[in-house]
Amino acid sequence: MENNKPVVVSGARPTGRLHLGNYWGTLRNWLDLQNKYDCYFFVADWHALTTGADKSENIAENTREMVLDLMALGLDPAKCVLFRQSDVKEHAELTLLMGMVTPISWLLRNPTFKEQLQELHKAKYKGQEDKMKKAEGVTKQLAEAHGEDAEATALHSDMAVIGFLGYPVLMAADILLYDAKFVPIGKDQLPHLELTRDMARRFNHMFGAQVLNEPEPLFTSSPLVPGLDGRKMSKSYGNTIFLGEEAKSLEAKVKKMYTDPLKVKLDDKGHPEGCVVCAFHKLYNPDWQARETECREGKTGCGACKKQLIELMEKEVGGFRARRAELAASVDVEKVLADGAARARAVASKKMAAASKAAGLI
Secondary structure (H helix, E strand, O other), X not given: OOOOOOEEEEEEOOOOOOEHHHHHHXXXXXXXXXXXXXXXXXXXXXXXXXXXXXXXXXXXXXXXHHHHHHHHHOOOOOOOEEXXXXXXXXXXXXXXXXXXXXXXXXXXXXXXXHHHHHHHHHXXXXXXXXXXXXXXXXXXXXXXXXOOOHHHHHHHOOOOOHHHHOHHHHHHHHHHOOOOOEEEEOHHHHHXXXXXXXXXXXXXXXXXXXXXXXXXXXXXXXXXOEOOOOOEOOHHHOOOOEOOOOHXXXXXXXXXXXXXXXXXXXXXXXXXXXXXXHHHHHHHOOOHHHHHHHHHOOOOOHHHHHHHHHHHHHHHHHHHHHHHHHHHHHOOHHHHXXXXXXXXXXXXXXXXXXXXXXXXXX
């Protein structure tokens, strides 16, 4: 890595195997960024605990699987710093220090907090309608007793833990430790980065020292990748295709993809917009426009369209499987992470010392 390049920081939570939505939405950009910037990419295992402490037994294995997936995609530890968040304790230390000056009101205004709490609440009681109604009733009574509106009821859930409420502070520390110039995000994530900038500005003002640099957004283009059912691809929806999906499983999943419900017969004119198969042709078929034209004119059926897509996808997914299997047999993942953590710590420790000095601790 060259010290004169701008720094980019980004992380991903190890909540399970990576899927094609992760690749097209985020990871493909990482591969490009590692050749242009000094990149710090980390496995955000502490972040995984913010909403998944009850599933912590999977974090270590998920971390290993994620690193192998990233390297099989082409992320090169020689070109970027690849590390595990919890191996660099300065992330937690700066989070604690920043928490001393971050108003709770800022965190409560985070819409993602309440939205995710509601989703977690539903997931917890999925298939247990009676328990869910009872839990919602207790939550509502607590909110009414405190004179709060319905929007605030999530705060009384037992899933509203400090770590989850304060995850934006941890996210800010992740970024600010390395003097990140850019953070790769989609435009919908801009409010989160603005909160990081606000925290850095307040910290500097509170302690009268320009210690934390305000990062800028690096807007990355990414195609919308639908899941098998047409909704956003997500493990929580069970509609994913994993990066290394086995051939038979890939075939079965493509065959289940949502298609145009108005195209019943082979020669019926189709409507590619909204068809999941057509969306994937745009990603894997260089001649996807011709395929769409054939669909609109009723010159091809959904079965033939899916068959071609299976063949196109298997070429790439199969190649990924082969590279990953080779890496799994030859790479010491823990050594990769340890080496990355040492490089990250060398930078993070200096920033932490400067922050502590500004706060009067040194």
